[in-house]
Amino acid sequence: MERLSEHQMECMIATMLKVGVSLAAALVVAGSLLLLHQGHGGLPDYTHFHSEPASLRSPVAITLGAMHFKARSVIQFGLLVLIATPVARVAFCAGGFLRQRNGLYVAISSVVLMVLLYSLTKGAH
C-alpha cells in the first residue's frame, strides 16, 4: 500500500473536521426549527441544576429519539456528531500512522481513542 505523506494526512484531517462541524451545525439548526414548530412548552428554570432527562443523556437514547424526529433529541444528536468529530479525527490519525508503519504512534493514538470511547460509553460511572 502506498505510504501516506504527512501533508496528505493533514489535508484529509482538515476536510474531515470541516464536514463534522458543518453536519453538526446543520442538525442543531434543523432541531431548533423543529422545536419551534412542535412547540417547546416555555423556558425551563436554569438557575438551579436539575440534570437532563435520561432520553437526552445517552448516545443510544439520543439516536433513538432523533430517529423519531423529537426536536430536542435531534439537537442533542447534532451535538453528539460534534463530540464524535475529534474522536473520528483520532481514529483517522491512527489509520494514517498505520499506513506510515509508525508502530509507536499507532499505539499512542489507540490509547487516546480508548480514553475517548471510555468517556462516551461509561462517562457517568
Added chain:
Amino acid sequence: MNVVAFGGLLFLTSVVAGLLGALTGLGGGVVIVPVLTLVFKVDIRYAIGASLVSVIATSSGAAVAYVREGLSNIRIGMFLEVATTLGALLGAYLTSRLPGSWIAIVFGLVLLYSALVSIRGHDVHAVATTPGPLAAKLQLTGCYPEGGEMKKYAAERVPLGFGIMFGAGTLSGLLGIGSGAVKVLAMDNAMKLPFKVSTTTSNFMIGVTAAASAGVYLARGYVDPLIATPVMLGVLCGALIGTKMLVKSKPVTLRKLFGYVIILVGAEMIYNGIRGRL
C-alpha cells in the same frame, strides 16, 4: 423571557464572546461561562456544558485553516493528548463532586492567569533543532514554514510538558474551557517549541481534550439543548469572523484592553464563589 428571545439573546452574546475569544487568543469559553452565570443567572453546570460544546466546534473549525498551513504538529499533539484526555476525565469527575462555588473560584483564578499571559505577551526563546534522547525516541520533532524556508525544531523537557498538559486537561474538564493558555505554557515555555507551532497545535488538541470530558458532561445532563444550541452556533460564528479578521491585523490594543476586562470578570467570579452565590 420566552424561548425565542432567550435563544436570540444568547446567540448574539455568544457571537461577541467567540469574536473576542478568537481576536485575543483566549477562546470563547472564558467569556461565555461568566456571562451565562453572572448575567443570565444560569447554573454553572449548564454553563460549562454549553461552553465545552462550543469549544469543540471552534477548535475543529479553526484547525481546518492551521492544519492545511502545516503549522500544527500531529505527532506532538497526539502524544500530549494522552495527558490532556486523561486529565479531562479527572476534571469532569471533579466537576460532579465539587460544589458550584468552588468551580467558580477555580474558574476565576484561571481567568486571572489567562488574562495576565495575554497582557504580558510571550517571550521569544531559542528553539532546539536536534532532539534529546527522549524527544528522539518519541519522534517529537518537526519543521515549520517561517520567512519562506522550512525550519527544524525539537521538543525539550518532555516530562514537564506532559505533566503540565495533564493539568491543562484537568482544568478543561473541570471548567468546560479549552484552557489554551495552559496548553501553550506547556509547549512554549516548558518544551520550548516555536510559538506558532505551540498555539496551533494547542488549538488542534483542544477539540480532542474537550471531547474526552464532553461524554461525561452529556451523561450527567450538563448539556442542555436550549442553551448549548445558541452558544455553540454563536461562538462558532464569532470565532470564524475573528479568525478571518486576524489574518489582516494583530489587535494588540484590543488584546490588552480585553485582558483587563477579563481580570475584572475573574475577580467577580471569585467574589461570587466565595459568597456562595453561584
